[in-house]
Amino acid sequence: MKNIADIRQEYTKSGLRESELPCDPLSLFSRWLQxxxxxxxxxxxxxxxGTVSPEGRPSTRTVLLKGLHDGKFIFYTNYESRKGRQLAQNPYISLSFVWHELERQVHIEGTAAKVSPEESDEYFRKRPYKSRIGARISPQSQPIASRMQLIRAFVKEAARWLGKEVERPDNWGGYAVTPTRMEFWQGRPNRLHDRFLYTLKTGGKWEINRLSP
Ligand SMILES: Cc1cc2nc3c(=O)[nH]c(=O)nc-3n(C[C@H](O)[C@H](O)[C@H](O)COP(=O)(O)O)c2cc1C
Structure with missing residues (x-):
């Protein structure tokens, strides 16, 4: 294997200037996502x-962002998964987007709360039939005996719902993350990257600071 310490790349694609920063970080995030x-x-x-256990131990995993509205970031998962159980005890959460091709990352911190059952239903109905069946039968994050166990449960559940509207299980739904801290990072040459931190102040105004790379 190549010596991984020798892998390095100059970041030259773009820059982020103070003059182009909006007052609201959500609008910059929307622009970068687009x-x-x-x-x-x-x-x-x-x-x-990123979520944190009651003992203060962090854990991370990837999900897909499914909505961005009213200043909140929405994703869907199993409420009884490891992350779901941690969020039930500690709502503090971090979100990290990394877009390597654009040499950009955004780090977000805030709190997560379940979206309404109606909002979860609305998104669940849009999912492909087989994903809806999968959500019903997967005890996400629990040990299982074999893949065969999963497939048997899937086939049985699929037969049960044939020709019917598959109902969302109570243990599956969305979280809405309300941000209090958002950091935008744009890679620059010589590791002199641009970093801008937005911090939510009382009264709802965002304070902006440039951070050293
Ligand atoms: C690209 C990608 C997208 C994923 N999207 C989701 C998702 O939207 N929701 C979800 O529950 N898990 C998703 N997963 C699986 C999670 O990373 C994770 O394995 C699962 O949610 C269980 O995490 P937990 O045991 O920490 O709760 C995704 C994984 C990858 C690699």
Whole structure:
């Protein structure tokens, strides 16, 4: 294997200037997400979600962002998964988007709350039939005996719902993340990257600071 310490790349694609920063970080995020979609980056909505156990131990995993409205980031998962159980005890959450092709990342911190059952139903209905069946039978994050166990449960459940509207299980739904801190990172040459931190102040105004790379 190549010595991984020798792998390095100069980041030269773009820059982020103070003069182009909007007062609201959500509008900059929307612009960057749209640019990632337009640039055909792989999985532009993929986001690394960090949660914390009651013992203060962090864990991360990737999910897909499925909505951005009213200043909140929406993703869907199993409420009884590891992340779901952690969020039930501690709503603090981090979201990290990395768009390598654009040499950009955005780190978000805030709190997560379940979306309404109606909002989860609305999104669940849009999912492909087989994904809806999968959500019903997967005890996400639990140990299972074999893949065969999963496939048997899937086939049985699929037969049960044939020709009917598949109902969303109670343990599956969305989280809405309300951000309190958002950091935008644009790679620059010589590791002198541009970093801008938005911090939510009481009264709802966002304070902006440039951070050292
Ligand atoms: C690209 C990608 C997208 C994913 N999207 C989701 C998703 O939207 N929701 C979800 O529950 N898991 C998604 N997963 C699986 C999660 O990363 C994770 O394995 C699962 O949610 C269980 O995590 P937990 O045990 O930490 O709760 C995705 C994985 C990848 C690699």
């Amino acid at each position: 640019e990632a979609i337009d640039a055909n980056v792989e999985e532009p909505t993929a986001v690394i979600v």
